Structures are given as C-alpha cells and as structure tokens.
Amino acid sequence: MIYFDYCATTPLDKRVAALMANVNENVFGNPSSIHRYGQEAKGYVERARRHVASAINCQPKEIIFTGGGTEANNIVLWNVLRENKKHVILSAIEHPSISKTISLLANWGIEYTIIPVDSFGIVNPNSVRDAIRNDTGLVTVMFVNNETGTIEPIGEISQLCLERGIYFHSDGVQALGKIPVDVRSLNVTSMSFSAHKLYGPKGVGALYLSEGTRLNPLVVGGSQEGNFRAGTENVPGITGFGLAAELAIAILETEKDRLRKLEQHFLESLIENIPNLTINGHQEHRVQGVINITFPDVPGDDLLMNLDLNGIAVSGGSACSSGTLKPSEVLKAMGISDRLNRRTIRISLGRYTSKSDVHVLAEAIVKHVQHLKKVNTPLETHA
Numbered sequence: 001m002i003y004f005d006y007c008a009t010t011p012l013d014k015r016v017a018a019l020m021a022n023v024n025e026n027v028f029g030n031p032s033s034i035h036r037y038g039q040e041a042k043g044y045v046e047r048a049r050r051h052v053a054s055a056i057n058c059q060p061k062e063i064i065f066t067g068g069g070t071e072a073n074n075i076v077l078w079n080v081l082r083e084n085k086k087h088v089i090l091s092a093i094e095h096p097s098i099s100k101t102i103s104l105l106a107n108w109g110i111e112y113t114i115i116p117v118d119s120f121g122i123v124n125p126n127s128v129r130d131a132i133r134n135d136t137g138l139v140t141v142m143f144v145n146n147e148t149g150t151i152e153p154i155g156e157i158s159q160l161c162l163e164r165g166i167y168f169h170s171d172g173v174q175a176l177g178k179i180p181v182d183v184r185s186l187n188v189t190s191m192s193f194s195a196h197k198l199y200g201p202k203g204v205g206a207l208y209l210s211e212g213t214r215l216n217p218l219v220v221g222g223s224q225e226g227n228f229r230a231g232t233e234n235v236p237g238i239t240g241f242g243l244a245a246e247l248a249i250a251i252l253e254t255e256k257d258r259l260r261k262l263e264q265h266f267l268e269s270l271i272e273n274i275p276n277l278t279i280n281g282h283q284e285h286r287v288q289g290v291i292n293i294t295f296p297d298v299p300g301d302d303l304l305m306n307l308d309l310n311g312i313a314v315s316g317g318s319a320c321s322s323g324t325l326k327p328s329e330v331l332k333a334m335g336i337s338d339r340l341n342r343r344t345i346r347i348s349l350g351r352y353t354s355k356s357d358v359h360v361l362a363e364a365i366v367k368h369v370q371h372l373k374k375v376n377t378p379l380e381t382h383a
C-alpha cells in the first residue's frame with residue numbers, strides 16, 4: 001500500500017514511537033505529584049513544551065497542551081460566549097472544528113460573518129476589514145488550508161486586528177512542520193496545532209496563547225496547564241509531540257525542497273497524459289506536497305476506490321473526519337461547481353514518499369482515468 005494522504009494524518013515517526021514506548025513503560029508518575037515519580041513525568045512534559053515553543057518561536061509558558069487541534073480551536077471559540085463582544089468573523093474555508101463550532105454558538109447569541117475566498121481559496125484582508133463591527137470580538141482565519149494547501153495572509157489580518165484590539169485566532173494545524181511558523185512575527189493572539197499532522201501521536205495538540213491573554217478553560221477541574229486545561233497530562237503523547245516538532249523543524253527546509261521536486265515530477269507525467277486536469281488552489285502561496293486535482297471526466301470517488309484497490313491511498317476532498325462523499329465546502333467557496341467538486345481528489349505527499357511512489361501514482365491515475373472516462377461517458381447525464 002502506498003500512502004498519499006498525509007494531510008489527513010501522518011504515520012508516527014519511528015523515533016517518536018520509540019520515545020513514547022519508553023515513557024509509557026517507564027515514566028508513569030503524575031506530573032502534578034511532588035515526589036520523584038511525578039517530577040520525572042513533569043520533566044518530560046516541560047521538555048516537550050520547550051520543543052513545541054521553540055518550533056513556533058514563543059515562550060514555553062505560552063503553550064497549552066490539549067487533546068488535539070479540534071480541542072485547541074474549541075477552547076478559543078467557546079470563550080466568545082463569555083465576552084461582551086459577540087460578533088465573530090471567520091473565513092469560508094475553515095475546518096469544521098471552527099465552522100461547526102461557530103454555527104453552534106449562534107444558538108447562544110453569537111453572530112458571525114463568513115468571509116469569502118477568491119478562486120484560489122485566498123481570503124482578502126480588505127474583506128475582513130470591511131466585516132469588522134464595533135461588537136467584533138474574534139476573527140479566525142486558518143494559516144494553511146487542509147484541502148488545497150493554500151497559505152492565507154494571516155500576518156496582514158492579524159495586523160488589522162491588532163490595530164483594533166480584536167482577538168485573532170488562527171488554525172495552524174496544517175502549517176506546523178510544512179512551513180515556518182513564527183507566532184511572534186505573525187502577531188496572532190492564539191494558534192492551534194495537532195501532533196498527528198507532523199508524525200506525532202493522535203489525540204495530542206497544543207494551543208499557543210500569547211502571554212497575558214485571558215481565557216477560561218473548556219475542560220474544567222484541576223489546575224494543570226496553567227489552569228487553561230484541566231486533566232492529568234497525556235505524558236507519552238505530549239512527549240511524542242515534543243520530539244515530533246523538534247524533528248520536523250530540523251528537516252523543514254530540505255523536506256520542502258524534496259517535496260517540491262517530487263510534486264513537479266508527478267505533475268509533469270500526469271499533465272502530459274491528462275491535459276484537461278486542473279490543479280486547485282494557489283500555485284505560489286501554498287505548502288509543498290498538497291495537490292488538489294480535478295479530473296473533469298471521472299467521478300472522484302470512483303477514482304479513489306480504484307486507486308485503493310490498486311494499493312494506493314488518496315483522499316476525496318477533505319474527508320478528514322467524516323469519510324462522506326459530500327462535495328467539499330472549500331472547493332464550493334472557491335467557486336467550483338458541484339459537478340467538478342465531485343471529480344476532485346486530494347493527494348498529499350510526506351516524509352516517506354519516494355520518487356518511485358509518485359511515479360507509481362501517476363501511472364495508476366492515468367490508467368484509471370482513461371478507463372473510467374470510457375466507462376462513464378455514456379452515463380454522463382446522472383452527474
């Protein structure tokens with residue numbers, strides 16, 4: 001089986017797995033305990049906090065470990081209920097952990113404005129500026145989109161929020177490990193991260209919260225994580241996240257370069273044989289290794305299943321949580337018709353993708369697209 005769905009999740013790096021196994025077996029203390037067992041566990045958590053903080057250029061005390069990216073986003077969003085300013089601005093391409101949460105919050109009096117994106121999937125900071133009201137309490141725009149890999153201009157958006165004293169949150173889950181993330185120069189109030197997108201464990205994430213920002217915990221109880229997130233820490237998971245972040249940063253630039261070459265190689269052989277395909281998203285403002293492609297002649301789910309039968313895993317649209325074949329909201333927001341939306345797949349390359357892997361993928365796609373085109377042509381009307 002060859003894996004091309006690194007945006008959905010990544011395999012655990014073997015070095016991370018080995019460290020976690022060791023901690024699981026040997027470091028069982030509760031980090032809140034005063035005795036040596038507790039202090040040893042606390043040492044692992046704090047070392048990981050330093051590694052994650054260094055990966056995004058902040059202070060360790062500005063890192064709150066969570067149960068994943070979804071939880072980190074939720075902590076920020078649910079706090080809007082407690083603020084006087086109850087208007088939220090979000091982009092049209094947010095992950096459901098942002099968009100669904102905000103539409104749920106509308107039941108409790110939160111009002112929101114959705115900022116459209118252009119055909120490349122990019123938010124215009126001027127549109128954010130125009131949507132700001134006197135009662136805007138929060139603006140949230142993701143850093144890197146999980147379906148197209150497009151990088152959003154969050155530095156510009158954070159600047160206009162800063163000038164107006166508005167909280168700016170960004171979902172950085174798909175950014176960390178793919179592009180440099182410097183929360184200090186980006187000037188975000190908070191940013192969320194997830195370990196399993198960078199070869200770390202699932203169910204562990206972090207929220208960067210700039211020093212001095214007030215926030216109530218979502219999970220209430222003990223005083224762990226500086227009172228921002230109660231519950232005994234997932235010591236092996238957090239330890240794994242710390243190492244995963246350290247490793248990802250160490251090879252970030254060489255990986256970017258390698259993935260760019262692999263992508264080029266892949267697309268060249270594909271375009272030569274399927275000239276009518278379209279690549280969605282921005283061709284410059286994007287991360288390497290995320291390729292969102294529409295094949296106008298074949299249904300994406302048929303292609304996906306044929307590839308799967310051939311031992312190749314790709315994704316249709318986002319499919320991050322649901323596994324459903326609904327048209328993607330992100331592609332819709334970019335103005336792509338439902339018909340073409342359903343003819344789109346996402347290929348995401350990563351640390352273990354080789355040149356021969358992308359060669360096999362290109363050949364398999366060409367074969368299946370040509371076959372499915374023949375099979376589907378007489379039945380076009382149902383689409």
Ligand SMILES: Cc1ncc(COP(=O)(O)O)c(C=O)c1O
Nearest residue numbers: 068069070095146173174194320
């Ligand atoms: C952009 C984005 N935000 C948030 C999440 C959720 O992260 P987690 O799976 O750690 O809850 C994902 C996961 O797919 C994502 O891609």
